[in-house]
Amino acid sequence: MDIGTTNSAVSLAYLCPGNRPQGKMVAHWPGQAHWNGAAKVPTVVLYRKGRAKAYGMEAEREIEEQEKNVAYWLKLHLHPGSMVKLSNAEAFEIPPLPVGVTIERVYADTMRYLMDNTQHFFEMTTPGGAEIWARLRDTIVIVLATPNGWDIREQAVLAKAAVKASLVTEENAGQLLQFVTESEASVHYALANQTGDWLRNNVVFGIIDCGGSTVDTTIYRCVSTNPLSLKEACPSECVQAGGIFVNRHVRKLLEKKLQGSSFSNPEILGAMTSAFETDVKPMFDGTMEEYSLRFGSLRDNDSTVGIYKGRITLTDEELRPVFDLVTNQIIASCFTPLIKQRTKYVILVGGFAESPYVRSVLYKELDKHNIEIITVGDYAKKAAGEGAIIGHIKQFVVARAAKATFGGCVRERYDEKLHLDRSQAVKRYPDGQQRVDDAFHLWIKKGTVLQGTFGHKLSYHLAWDATTTSRKELASKLTTVEIEVFAWEGDDAPIWCKDEQGGALKGMRLICTLSANLSALARGLQIKNGPQGTKFYRVDYNVSVYFGGTQLRAKLQWKEKGSLCESMVKVMPYIS
Ligand SMILES: Nc1ncnc2c1ncn2[C@@H]1O[C@H](COP(=O)(O)OP(=O)(O)OP(=O)(O)O)[C@@H](O)[C@H]1O
Ligand SMILES: [Mg+2]
Numbered sequence: 001m002d003i004g005t006t007n008s009a010v011s012l013a014y015l016c017p018g019n020r021p022q023g024k025m026v027a028h029w030p031g032q033a034h035w036n037g038a039a040k041v042p043t044v045v046l047y048r049k050g051r052a053k054a055y056g057m058e059a060e061r062e063i064e065e066q067e068k069n070v071a072y073w074l075k076l077h078l079h080p081g082s083m084v085k086l087s088n089a090e091a092f093e094i095p096p097l098p099v100g101v102t103i104e105r106v107y108a109d110t111m112r113y114l115m116d117n118t119q120h121f122f123e124m125t126t127p128g129g130a131e132i133w134a135r136l137r138d139t140i141v142i143v144l145a146t147p148n149g150w151d152i153r154e155q156a157v158l159a160k161a162a163v164k165a166s167l168v169t170e171e172n173a174g175q176l177l178q179f180v181t182e183s184e185a186s187v188h189y190a191l192a193n194q195t196g197d198w199l200r201n202n203v204v205f206g207i208i209d210c211g212g213s214t215v216d217t218t219i220y221r222c223v224s225t226n227p228l229s230l231k232e233a234c235p236s237e238c239v240q241a242g243g244i245f246v247n248r249h250v251r252k253l254l255e256k257k258l259q260g261s262s263f264s265n266p267e268i269l270g271a272m273t274s275a276f277e278t279d280v281k282p283m284f285d286g287t288m289e290e291y292s293l294r295f296g297s298l299r300d301n302d303s304t305v306g307i308y309k310g311r312i313t314l315t316d317e318e319l320r321p322v323f324d325l326v327t328n329q330i331i332a333s334c335f336t337p338l339i340k341q342r343t344k345y346v347i348l349v350g351g352f353a354e355s356p357y358v359r360s361v362l363y364k365e366l367d368k369h370n371i372e373i374i375t376v377g378d379y380a381k382k383a384a385g386e387g388a389i390i391g392h393i394k395q396f397v398v399a400r401a402a403k404a405t406f407g408g409c410v411r412e413r414y415d416e417k418l419h420l421d422r423s424q425a426v427k428r429y430p431d432g433q434q435r436v437d438d439a440f441h442l443w444i445k446k447g448t449v450l451q452g453t454f455g456h457k458l459s460y461h462l463a464w465d466a467t468t469t470s471r472k473e474l475a476s477k478l479t480t481v482e483i484e485v486f487a488w489e490g491d492d493a494p495i496w497c498k499d500e501q502g503g504a505l506k507g508m509r510l511i512c513t514l515s516a517n518l519s520a521l522a523r524g525l526q527i528k529n530g531p532q533g534t535k536f537y538r539v540d541y542n543v544s545v546y547f548g549g550t551q552l553r554a555k556l557q558w559k560e561k562g563s564l565c566e567s568m569v570k571v572m573p574y575i576s
Helices: 056-060 081-087 103-125 129-139 152-164 182-193 244-258 266-280 316-340 356-368 383-394 416-425 471-477 519-524
Strands: 007-009 044-048 051-055 070-072 142-146 177-181 204-210 215-225 228-232 237-239 290-294 311-315 345-349 372-374 397-401 405-413 434-444 449-451 453-465 480-488 508-517 526-529 535-548 551-560 563-568 570-573
Touching (some): 007 383, 051 056, 103 129, 103 152, 152 177, 152 508, 182 204, 215 316, 237 316, 244 316, 345 356, 356 372, 519 551
Parallel strands (some): 142 177, 204 345, 345 372
Antiparallel strands (some): 044 051, 215 237, 405 434, 480 508, 508 570, 526 535
């Protein structure tokens, strides 16, 4: 499932013995012409009195008439602050949701709608489809495609919505609900649909997905072609510079142009922006002198603002800067890594990449650096949806690059060289060691290329004074420990996670808390000798963190009578 800012799409694969697994796009959505290959459906929900009333194309028609009741551009509500900063975008106004409707609700309603139509499509196109669906419904794996810039906070919202929409249950979500980045999904799609022999060992290529709100760039190195195996060469980029920003700027341009005239009202501006979206945006290539937008009737005339018979004229001089605002941001985001990694080829996907102007600008820029564009046919499709299925079937990306520096907030042994500024906060522990809280313990540095599911083992221990604490008391103290996991976007890792008041340091983002139940460790308690004849209890344990794909998993390990024991650690995403 690819729930895009403007369009959504679903691809499905029915895996049955004896058949070659194959993805199929859901190509029939209510209110859209049958069987025209329309694999995309607008991501729009119309609400009435807090209840979803219409979806897709049917809901989209209502945006101009009753904007307040329509939920659209949902994704903007979830984009993390770190992404906005990256794009240097001016404060961008997010269309509010209808009163009384939460973002989780809209996502849940959208998912239910997509799933219902997927079921309908499957039953119509598969012999015995209804029976098969009913039999396998509770085993369906759902893969959601999300932007490169999202992490587990955003995924957690989608996971909750998926449970609400009955796509999965709380119990089986861990197994049946999976995530893939849109870029990774697109690469699967592109490679399955491209022709030519450009893909050889050690070739570095990029994929740029120009969507409605984000443009995602990922760079891969081909490790082997048969079987196909790819490595992410560096952390992926994600910038909020998709196609909707052009519309937003055009609307502003029209607002300014029509100020003071009788055409300056939100409804007419809305109609003009829609006309721009359907008639002018797809053909603007920067070669014509003017473009005309049809928005009204033959009686609409005002020569002072260039309106004649229900049409308003916009010149190339007016439109070009509007497109350039966005293309400049795309170039600023993707070119540095493309050049640094000596990329040879670039694959363009996403609706906004179909714009002839965007294409020509990117083509010119890429050509300067001898980077060739590989064209993938069949643009009517949504690459991420179909790619997610292909990727799920083939699983050929073997390594991914860490998007940020990750680490835990820990109590560390006092080191004068590092911790002098907090020497007053140092405490001495029963084992005689001095320690200080809130230090940042680096686990994975940004840009590290992680192989498959990369495990990181962290050794921790707890100690108590054995003269003042009984073994029995200790058992009751060994309950749950929590480790807060932080992400740091900067380059050099800082010493601290939190400031002296306990607030997260600027630039530190709490992403989740690992929570482990230590009660089983009570059996392994050992008495050790401390300084000056003191005795203390000590337990040692490891927390292993797995950064696999786009999900984070963790488990707890400890030794008991020489053998290794394990239990799961709960990962609780932080939702602000
Ligand atoms: N032929 C075209 N010419 C110009 N722009 C186009 C064309 N087709 C689609 N677009 C633009 O592409 C955008 C939608 O692309 P796409 O469907 O890939 O985005 P999305 O998946 O909804 O968004 P995102 O991936 O950012 O969540 C819209 O802004 C639309 O105006
Ligand atoms: Mg998209």
